[in-house]
Amino acid sequence: MSEVTYASVQIGDTLGPQEFYLSKDQVRAYAKATGMWVPRFTDDEAARKEGLPGMITPGNMSLAIMSKLVSDWIGASGARMIRLGTTYRQPVLPDHTLTLQGFITHKSENDRTAEMDVWVESEEGDRLVIGTATVHFPR
Amino acid sequence: MTTTLDLHSHSEASEDSRAPLEAYLNWLKLKRTERPVDGVVLTEHRQFNQEGDYRALEDKFGILVLKASEVETDYGHVLVFGVTDEMTRRFDFANVHLPAQEVIDEVARMGGVAVPCHPGRPNVGLCEHYTHKPPLENVIAVEVLNGGSRRGEDERSEELVRQFGYSAVGGSDSHLVSLIGLCATRFEGEIRTAEDLVRELKSGSYAPVDFRPRRKPVPHAVPVEVK
Numbered sequence: 001m002s003e004v005t006y007a008s009v010q011i012g013d014t015l016g017p018q019e020f021y022l023s024k025d026q027v028r029a030y031a032k033a034t035g036m037w038v039p040r041f042t043d044d045e046a047a048r049k050e051g052l053p054g055m056i057t058p059g060n061m062s063l064a065i066m067s068k069l070v071s072d073w074i075g076a077s078g079a080r081m082i083r084l085g086t087t088y089r090q091p092v093l094p095d096h097t098l099t100l101q102g103f104i105t106h107k108s109e110n111d112r113t114a115e116m117d118v119w120v121e122s123e124e125g126d127r128l129v130i131g132t133a134t135v136h137f138p139r
Numbered sequence: 140m141t142t143t144l145d146l147h148s149h150s151e152a153s154e155d156s157r158a159p160l161e162a163y164l165n166w167l168k169l170k171r172t173e174r175p176v177d178g179v180v181l182t183e184h185r186q187f188n189q190e191g192d193y194r195a196l197e198d199k200f201g202i203l204v205l206k207a208s209e210v211e212t213d214y215g216h217v218l219v220f221g222v223t224d225e226m227t228r229r230f231d232f233a234n235v236h237l238p239a240q241e242v243i244d245e246v247a248r249m250g251g252v253a254v255p256c257h258p259g260r261p262n263v264g265l266c267e268h269y270t271h272k273p274p275l276e277n278v279i280a281v282e283v284l285n286g287g288s289r290r291g292e293d294e295r296s297e298e299l300v301r302q303f304g305y306s307a308v309g310g311s312d313s314h315l316v317s318l319i320g321l322c323a324t325r326f327e328g329e330i331r332t333a334e335d336l337v338r339e340l341k342s343g344s345y346a347p348v349d350f351r352p353r354r355k356p357v358p359h360a361v362p363v364e365v366k
Contacts, residue, residue: 012169087155087314090289105316106162115162117315126289130315132157 003077006107006137009114015073015102022057022065027094030061057092062129066118069100070133079137082113086131090122097123102133112137142330142339143348144203145179145323147218147256147282147310152191153184156314160193163319164200174320174350178203180220180310180336182256185210185233187222205333208232209256214239214268214275218282218310221251221337243277252340254308256282259295266295274303280340284309284347286322308340309347321351 002008031041036058039046044054063086070081092098102118114137119130148163149156160181167176179202181188186208193204208219210232217239219226226249230237239255246253258265258281265281283296284307300307309322327344330336339345 011165085157089287103317105166106159115157115316117317119315124290127287132315 003075004073004079005077006079006112006114009104009107009137011104011107013104015069015100015104015116015118017099017101018069018072019097019099021097022092022094024055024094027055027057027061030064031058034058034060036060052091054093057094059086059088059129062086062088062092062120063131065098066100066120066129066131067133069102069118070116070135073102074135077137079135081133082136083134084118084131085133086129088129090126090128092120092128098128099123105132112139140329142178142203142326142328143176143323144205144326144330144336145176145311145313145320146207146220146254146308147182147209147285147322148179148313148319149183149209150181152181152186152188153314155184158314158316158319160204161196162316163313164196164202164204166316167202167320168200170320173352174323176202176320176323176350178205178330179319180205180207182207182209182218182310185235187219187227187232189224189227203331205330205336207333210237210242211235211263212237212239212242214255214272215258215260215263215265216256217242218254218256219246219251220254220340221246221333223249223251225249226251240275243275247277250334250337252279252337254278254280254282254340256310257285257288257292257296257312258282258299259288259292260285264292264296266299269299278303278305279343280306280308282310282347283307284322284349286311286313286318286351306340306343306345307347308345309349321349323348323350 047055099121106115308324313319
């Protein structure tokens with residue numbers, strides 16, 4: 001696949017979709033590595049006692065997963081993600097297949113940036129985490 | 140002549156949206172065959188943009204832009220169409236505990252229509268409030284198709300419509316550019332102004348329309364090893 005350039009980016013271009021299986025062990029590994037070893041991120045039974053449907057994915061991990069969609073799209077082009085904003089709509093439950101998807105929605109000639117919508121979707125098509133990102137393309 | 144409008148959308152004027160109106164209209168132009176809507180209604184959270192003049196953008200993209208509001212009440216969120224100065228003086232739109240029955244009755248008296256939105260949604264929808272409070276009077280329509288609904292929410296809304304005989308509308312509830320126009324309402328009459336919209340909402344001659352693409356089932360992928 002050819003590297004994305006500012007000139008090649010078109011409104012309506014897609015990011016992904018990328019499907020991947022998020023395991024409980026991956027979530028536990030993230031929780032351990034980031035000092036977030038708390039029951040809601042590591043143990044189903046303890047999470048249920050907090051009123052959750054089971055152990056959930058830390059918000060920062062969802063953010064990281066979404067940023068991977070953008071960074072994969074950037075590739076080795078030299079562009080840089082300068083902003084990623086998210087809204088958490090539903091808990092992201094591990095042991096499910098998630099789909100990452102995005103669309104280019106705007107280009108700014110003045111500052112050579114591209115705006116994009118990105119989200120994490122469940123197997124049922126619910127958008128669990130939605131957001132927007134800005135990518136800058138240096139001259 | 141029919142008119143298809145996305146009755147529920149949020150631009151960057153709402154605190155939880157980053158979608159500029161121009162980007163919405165550009166997206167609709169790009170997706171015209173998939174989402175054939177004639178216009179959008181901006182329903183910003185807890186405010187009404189009295190000064191906003193979008194005629195230049197309407198002309199540029201050939202898409203109607205109307206203004207309304209999404210307010211918060213003791214029965215959940217409600218879309219207010221045909222907002223007037225009298226309404227914004229009567230109610231503090233920023234108040235998240237507006238009395239729903241008063242909003243519905245007073246908005247109607249002042250020439251508008253108040254439509255409870257995403258009624259099937261927990262906490263902010265009508266269905267949950269109806270489980271422990273008397274039903275509202277004089278509701279003429281509710282939003283049964285909402286682009287942001289989770290599984291089961293629109294089905295609860297449909298059940299509400301069956302039970303109470305409300306008319307049904309649809310809207311994307313878009314907070315992202317690429318989600319605009321996915322759900323809408325098709326009216327039998329022509330709509331060019333907010334007054335036309337109120338007239339058509341009162342007529343009952345409309346139905347929600349769903350432009351969301353059919354989704355292929357996502358297989359349960361094989362777990363990958365953590366690196």
